[in-house]
């Protein structure tokens with residue numbers, strides 16, 4: 023079940039957190055993984071850890087997904103190294119939280135440029151190869167904040183809602199080619215991104231999660247592995263919410 027043997031996957035933000043867990047899970051399923059991270063050391067460390075368990079499964083690429091020209095170069099290198107791409111996971115993301123009254127244009131742009139435009143850049147780099155595969159998969163990591171909004175996260179919510187709109191449009195454009203495009207909307211997952219929240223905020227969030235705990239990176243990796251698999255071939259344009267029941 024959920025076997026990815028001989029598949030080539032590109033995962034952004036795979037140096038740590040959710041992206042790293044996805045890369046490990048995909049490698050375990052038999053895929054070869056291009057581990058894309060902004061920092062070279064994180065990408066290299068992640069690929070090394072994966073290769074220790076699954077020799078030859080991972081290669082590291084350092085790129086800022088917000089930089090279109092750099093992404094195009096990295097894309098050429100990935101295709102030269104692997105020959106094709108079957109699965110693209112747009113997972114790289116960041117937050118620059120603040121109330122809209124005080125939000126700077128810089129913080130707005132930084133979040134939109136990485137979370138939303140980064141996915142566009144990655145798509146441009148790999149669209150031809152993905153469309154050639156006939157059964158390719160695109161998975162965009164959105165957030166429940168893109169569905170429900172959040173005070174203090176207007177930029178982040180807009181980027182994730184935008185990613186959901188992008189997902190549905192691409193799903194329609196690519197459906198005739200057998201390529202599925204879906205989004206995962208994680209709730210509150212224990213990673214560096216949520217580690218910075220105060221205990222008070224974490225307690226407040228926990229009280230709103232019906233299943234009673236924060237999610238783990240493996241919960242999101244499992245959802246991605248399913249959407250990447252042949253078993254999910256009839257699912258496209260969907261937002262798979264993985265949040266312990268917060269949004270229902």
Ligand SMILES: NC(=O)c1ccc[n+]([C@@H]2O[C@H](COP(=O)([O-])OP(=O)(O)OC[C@H]3O[C@@H](n4cnc5c(N)ncnc54)[C@H](O)[C@@H]3O)[C@@H](O)[C@H]2O)c1
Pocket residue numbers: 034035036037038039040041058059060061064085086087088113114115116136140163164165166207208209210211212213214215216
């Ligand atoms: N942790 C959560 O609770 C949660 C909830 C909903 C959605 N998400 C989303 O899941 C994704 C992964 O988040 P995480 O919790 O693992 O966060 P994280 O901060 O641990 O990891 C994010 C990764 O993205 C990379 N990244 C950031 N900007 C980049 C850029 N411009 N170019 C290339 N790489 C870049 C970082 O280097 C890092 O490796 C993000 O898109 C995030 O918005 C997380």
